[in-house]
Amino acid sequence: MSDTSIDAVHPRFAKNTMFYNKGFRIALVQMTVGMDKSKNVAQAVKEIHKAKEGGAHIVALPECFNSPYGTKYFNEYAEEVPCGETSLALSKAAAEAQVFVVGGTVPERFGNKLYNTCTVWDNKGTLIAQHRKVHLFDIDIPNKITFKESEVLSPGDKLTVFEFNGAKIGLGICYDLRFAEMAHIMAKEGCGLLIYPGAFNMTTGPKHWELLGRGRATDQQLWVALVSPARDTTAGYVAWGHSTLVDPWGEVVAKLDEKPGTLIYDIDLSIVEEVRSSIPIRLQRRTDIYDTVRKN
Numbered sequence: 238m239s240d241t242s243i244d245a246v247h248p249r250f251a252k253n254t255m256f257y258n259k260g261f262r263i264a265l266v267q268m269t270v271g272m273d274k275s276k277n278v279a280q281a282v283k284e285i286h287k288a289k290e291g292g293a294h295i296v297a298l299p300e301c302f303n304s305p306y307g308t309k310y311f312n313e314y315a316e317e318v319p320c321g322e323t324s325l326a327l328s329k330a331a332a333e334a335q336v337f338v339v340g341g342t343v344p345e346r347f348g349n350k351l352y353n354t355c356t357v358w359d360n361k362g363t364l365i366a367q368h369r370k371v372h373l374f375d376i377d378i379p380n381k382i383t384f385k386e387s388e389v390l391s392p393g394d395k396l397t398v399f400e401f402n403g404a405k406i407g408l409g410i411c412y413d414l415r416f417a418e419m420a421h422i423m424a425k426e427g428c429g430l431l432i433y434p435g436a437f438n439m440t441t442g443p444k445h446w447e448l449l450g451r452g453r454a455t456d457q458q459l460w461v462a463l464v465s466p467a468r469d470t471t472a473g474y475v476a477w478g479h480s481t482l483v484d485p486w487g488e489v490v491a492k493l494d495e496k497p498g499t500l501i502y503d504i505d506l507s508i509v510e511e512v513r514s515s516i517p518i519r520l521q522r523r524t525d526i527y528d529t530v531r532k533n
């Protein structure tokens with residue numbers, strides 16, 4: 238894998254920016270999450286180092302990887318960013334392994350509020366982005382699943398894009414995946430990849446997880462990575478699993494089943510331009526009759 242000027246591949250990026258010509262290697266870690274926070278964090282750190290051995294440049298963890306997923310747990314497991322136990326461990330792991338870490342999500346305490354928060358660490362261990370779940374998971378499907386994150390969590394109030402070697406990457410968390418406008422704005426701001434740590438369940442997972450991932454990838458013509466915890470049928474909330482990577486054509490290029498594992502794949506950002514120039518919907522939008530704008 239060699240570095241080259243990004244101009245050769247992606248004219249929209251700034252001059253002299255270096256990035257990986259053939260792309261970069263991403264690892265989606267589908268780990269089991271239990272009741273013991275320190276064990277969960279230690280497991281995540283181990284997986285980050287293993288992914289590095291597998292050649293990964295970016296390692297992404299799942300939603301709620303240090304805590305069981307459930308409103309009754311969030312207060313107990315919450316910690317401050319960036320000085321809590323989990324933040325410190327991710328920062329150290331990113332620096333030691335020299336990889337970028339998209340730190341799934343953790344329950345974050347900020348003042349008297351709790352958020353469902355994704356942190357991003359660069360390969361020196363510096364916090365470079367922090368996304369708080371914007372759309373809280375409040376649903377009621379009779380006789381199937383009722384969940385109300387808003388009982389204990391506050392929603393984030395901004396969209397989050399970070400840079401990796403000149404490439405822009407957008408973040409969303411689980412339920413955020415259902416909101417096409419959010420993905421559209423991140424695409425408009427230059428993202429070639431959207432990463433969604435998420436934990437769909439046994440009702441919505443089989444119906445919508447892959448469909449939504451493919452939908453976002455197809456309508457925004459970019460890469461989409463979905464990272465789930467492994468399925469634990471003894472947990473109060475049973476995650477669907479099936480961490481998935483979708484290319485800008487909308488095709489699933491790699492997918493796990495429900496068991497613990499890590500998906501490793503070389504992302505080629507030049508496919509974004511290939512698809513966008515072949516099917517130029519971005520230039521054909523009728524902004525004279527509709528539009529989608531960022532407000533924050």
Ligand SMILES: NC(=O)CC(=O)C(=O)O
Nearest residue numbers: 374411412436437438441
């Ligand atoms: N858990 C979530 O935030 C979202 C989810 O499970 C769904 O949208 O379905």
